[in-house]
Amino acid sequence: MNASMKRMAGIGLTAVMATGLLAGCATSKTPEAGQQGQGQAAAKPFEGKKLTLVTANHPWGEAIKPLLPQFEEKTGMKVEVQSFFEDQLTQKLTVQFTTGAATPDVFMYRPLQEGQLFFKNGWVEPLDDYTKKDASYDFADFSKSAVGSTTVGGKLAGIPIITEQEILYYRKDLLQQAGIAVPKTMDELVAAVKKLHDPGKEMYGFVARGQRSPLVTQVSSFLYSEGADFIQNDKATVNTPEAIKAFSTYADLLKNYGPPGVLNMSWPQAIGIFAQGKVAFYTDANSIYQNATDPAKSTIADKVGFAVFPGGKAGSKPYNITSWGLAMNAKSANKDAAWEFIKWATSKDIVLATQQKGNPGARLSVWDKPEGVTGFPADLVPVIKESQKGGVDHDRPTVISVGEARDAVGAIVLKAMNGEDIKAAADTANKELQAIIDKDKGK
Amino acid sequence: MATNWFDRNLKWIYTLPAVLFVLLMMVFPIVYTVRISFFEWSMSATTPPKWVGLANYIALLKDARFWHAVNATFYFTVLALVLETVLGVAIAMLLYREFRGKNIVKTLFLLPMVATPVAMGLVWLLIYEPSIGVANMMLKSLGFKPLLWLASQSQVIPSLVIVDVWEWTPMIALIVMAGLSTLPSDPYEAADVDGATLWQKFTHITLPLLRPTIIVAVMLRLIDVLKTFDIIYSTTQGGPNLASETLNLYGYVLGFQYFKLGMASALLVLFFILVMGLTLALIFVRKRLEASM
Numbered sequence: 001m002n003a004s005m006k007r008m009a010g011i012g013l014t015a016v017m018a019t020g021l022l023a024g025c026a027t028s029k030t031p032e033a034g035q036q037g038q039g040q041a042a043a044k045p046f047e048g049k050k051l052t053l054v055t056a057n058h059p060w061g062e063a064i065k066p067l068l069p070q071f072e073e074k075t076g077m078k079v080e081v082q083s084f085f086e087d088q089l090t091q092k093l094t095v096q097f098t099t100g101a102a103t104p105d106v107f108m109y110r111p112l113q114e115g116q117l118f119f120k121n122g123w124v125e126p127l128d129d130y131t132k133k134d135a136s137y138d139f140a141d142f143s144k145s146a147v148g149s150t151t152v153g154g155k156l157a158g159i160p161i162i163t164e165q166e167i168l169y170y171r172k173d174l175l176q177q178a179g180i181a182v183p184k185t186m187d188e189l190v191a192a193v194k195k196l197h198d199p200g201k202e203m204y205g206f207v208a209r210g211q212r213s214p215l216v217t218q219v220s221s222f223l224y225s226e227g228a229d230f231i232q233n234d235k236a237t238v239n240t241p242e243a244i245k246a247f248s249t250y251a252d253l254l255k256n257y258g259p260p261g262v263l264n265m266s267w268p269q270a271i272g273i274f275a276q277g278k279v280a281f282y283t284d285a286n287s288i289y290q291n292a293t294d295p296a297k298s299t300i301a302d303k304v305g306f307a308v309f310p311g312g313k314a315g316s317k318p319y320n321i322t323s324w325g326l327a328m329n330a331k332s333a334n335k336d337a338a339w340e341f342i343k344w345a346t347s348k349d350i351v352l353a354t355q356q357k358g359n360p361g362a363r364l365s366v367w368d369k370p371e372g373v374t375g376f377p378a379d380l381v382p383v384i385k386e387s388q389k390g391g392v393d394h395d396r397p398t399v400i401s402v403g404e405a406r407d408a409v410g411a412i413v414l415k416a417m418n419g420e421d422i423k424a425a426a427d428t429a430n431k432e433l434q435a436i437i438d439k440d441k442g443k
Numbered sequence: 444m445a446t447n448w449f450d451r452n453l454k455w456i457y458t459l460p461a462v463l464f465v466l467l468m469m470v471f472p473i474v475y476t477v478r479i480s481f482f483e484w485s486m487s488a489t490t491p492p493k494w495v496g497l498a499n500y501i502a503l504l505k506d507a508r509f510w511h512a513v514n515a516t517f518y519f520t521v522l523a524l525v526l527e528t529v530l531g532v533a534i535a536m537l538l539y540r541e542f543r544g545k546n547i548v549k550t551l552f553l554l555p556m557v558a559t560p561v562a563m564g565l566v567w568l569l570i571y572e573p574s575i576g577v578a579n580m581m582l583k584s585l586g587f588k589p590l591l592w593l594a595s596q597s598q599v600i601p602s603l604v605i606v607d608v609w610e611w612t613p614m615i616a617l618i619v620m621a622g623l624s625t626l627p628s629d630p631y632e633a634a635d636v637d638g639a640t641l642w643q644k645f646t647h648i649t650l651p652l653l654r655p656t657i658i659v660a661v662m663l664r665l666i667d668v669l670k671t672f673d674i675i676y677s678t679t680q681g682g683p684n685l686a687s688e689t690l691n692l693y694g695y696v697l698g699f700q701y702f703k704l705g706m707a708s709a710l711l712v713l714f715f716i717l718v719m720g721l722t723l724a725l726i727f728v729r730k731r732l733e734a735s736m
Contacts (some may be wrong), residue, residue, distance in 0.1 A: 034451070089698055094486055094702070095486075109712035202574065210683070211682050211683070212682055212684055259573070259574050260573040261573035261574065261594030261595075263594045263595070263596070263682065263683035264599075264679060264683050265590075265594075265684060273572075276574070276575055278574055278575075395614055400485075401702065403696070403701050404700070404701045407696075411684070414684040418596075
């Protein structure tokens with residue numbers, strides 16, 4: 001017998017039954033929807049309504065939960081929260097939406113990983129019109145790049161809640177001892193990495209993600225900074241000379257100056273070995289900085305420096321993306337109530353409150369306030385602000401089958417690290433990526 | 444009349460819950476999976492499943508990644524099974540004798556079996572970490588060169604086999620110990636009279652008598668090893684560079700990461716046939732062996 005086969009069908013079945021029940025509950029409430037219009041003026045326009053919210057096990061979810069009573073008090077709505085691990089969250093939502101469920105009303109999602117799939121399947125409600133209803137919401141305050149990440153085919157699929165940029169982590173003490181300035185360009189970085197690389201003393205020059213699929217998001221800033229991208233005008237472009245230069249820089253750094261075992265590293269392992277004081281330079285998202293600066297997790301907590309991603313031929317172009325967004329179920333029975341919640345959760349006050357707990361938001365006005373940046377190390381703040389200025393709004397190929405596309409592109413770096421011909425590897429990956437794009441277009 | 448009907452159909456009524464359970468939880472999923480395997484379906488609400496006949500199967504059989512997964516599955520299974528059987532029988536022989544603290548030792552041996560596989564995977568991930576892990580520290584202190592373990596494409600499967608052996612050898616030992624306790628004592632007395640050595644007694648008496656037990660143990664492990672998922676997923680997720688991607692992992696990737704439900708189902712159907720085939724073959728071998736005794 002095959003356990004995973006049984007499990008798969010079992011999950012499907014229970015999900016069908018459970019959501020059937022839930023959908024029944026939700027639809028029975030629709031008659032009340034008509035009252036919303038005239039109810040606006042009343043003190044508690046959504047009195048007695050129930051809203052389901054699904055969050056990931058993410059610091060943002062932890063930050064919002066204690067604030068929910070405020071919202072319930074203000075609107076009279078009851079918010080029911082469910083939380084899941086990241087991977088389970090995607091599976092749960094996918095299965096639930098496939099059955100056409102009306103719950104959850106509002107959910108956290110990863111715009112660049114699932115946005116295309118969810119939106120093109122008609123699972124999320126476009127929010128463009130909602131954001132224009134209330135001028136005090138000030139949607140123009142959201143960083144353009146962050147909004148770009150949650151936009152699919154010109155429509156707004158979700159509201160950005162967590163933003164991320166790729167930055168350069170470095171060891172202040174090592175650079176000082178060796179008399180090296182903080183690298184501003186890719187060439188300077190490579191030179192500094194070579195100088196500090198000393199494997200005999202278990203000190204390695206550079207670390208970043210080496211696992212096939214996870215590395216794709218981090219190699220993206222290398223691509224953009226060389227003037228390349230994964231896809232341009234529906235054409236796969238991972239075998240252009242610029243792209244190949246970026247892939248080979250990344251592969252060379254990992255292969256020649258990385259710690260042993262880099263092939264099995266995603267960010268937890270990579271930042272783990274950086275925090276153990278064995279690596280000089282590390283590039284990854286700024287959002288995981290606490291793993292390096294928290295003395296409980298890091299032996300070099302007071303020696304970590306942050307810098308803007310080094311520039312290549314096209315200058316410094318790190319990704320500047322929305323890693324988590326808040327979206328509305330297209331089948332929700334309480335769309336106005338759901339919007340009321342999204343509006344509240346992404347309002348200036350609440351973004352300030354969640355950002356103070358270390359959740360980098362997308363509202364520029366909050367970043368400009370001194371009290372908006374108290375949740376971050378003082379020397380990280382200017383780096384974040386600088387990275388927010390330019391930046392590319394995606395960090396992976398934006399297709400429906402993101403997982404498949406990431407595996408195809410990641411193979412280029414792995415083959416290069418294995419000493420295979422990188423041009424041939426890039427050509428193969430380009431063909432595979434083009435096939436994925438063409439399949440998407442056929443839908 | 445009513446009681447009569449009840450009495451007459453008693454055998455059906457009492458088995459009904461079990462029959463329903465099997466139908467709902469086992470037969471239905473299998474039949475449904477076979478059905479999906481003939482469709483192209485990407486879990487999309489807007490594009491309904493499309494009948495493609497055998498296309499999914501043909502695509503799989505032409506897919507180099509599928510054959511790579513078949514290889515990885517067999518490599519992992521054969522290596523793990525051989526090591527576990529040899530070690531399991533050896534441990535059973537050691538523990539079968541009476542000694543002080545036997546029960547404590549037995550309990551300790553069973554501990555790996557009851558640990559949560561995913562948590563264990565994470566622990567082994569730390570042990571195998573090439574720069575700061577315990578495994579390399581031990582190798583270095585013994586004067587050996589450090590290894591890459593899970594991060595090397597050639598060492599990853601043997602490394603995973605070590606985890607599986609650590610976790611599941613006790614099960615084989617346990618079954619073999621149960622088998623040992625049923626062995627008759629007269630052959631050993633006869634052998635003692637003839638002056639047989641310990642090794643001769645083991646190879647000429649114990650092993651042949653234990654053969655049916657060992658085959659049962661191997662069969663149970665075979666099915667489990669073939670479908671190992673949690674250890675691999677929690678440590679390497681099939682990496683590095685697909686080196687440890689077994690059929691079960693590829694099925695998961697196809698289904699839940701690529702959303703190619705049809706192809707994932709086709710893979711699982713092929714896998715199901717494979718497991719069934721191997722199990723039937725083992726049952727056949729066992730019957731032949733029992734008949735020859």
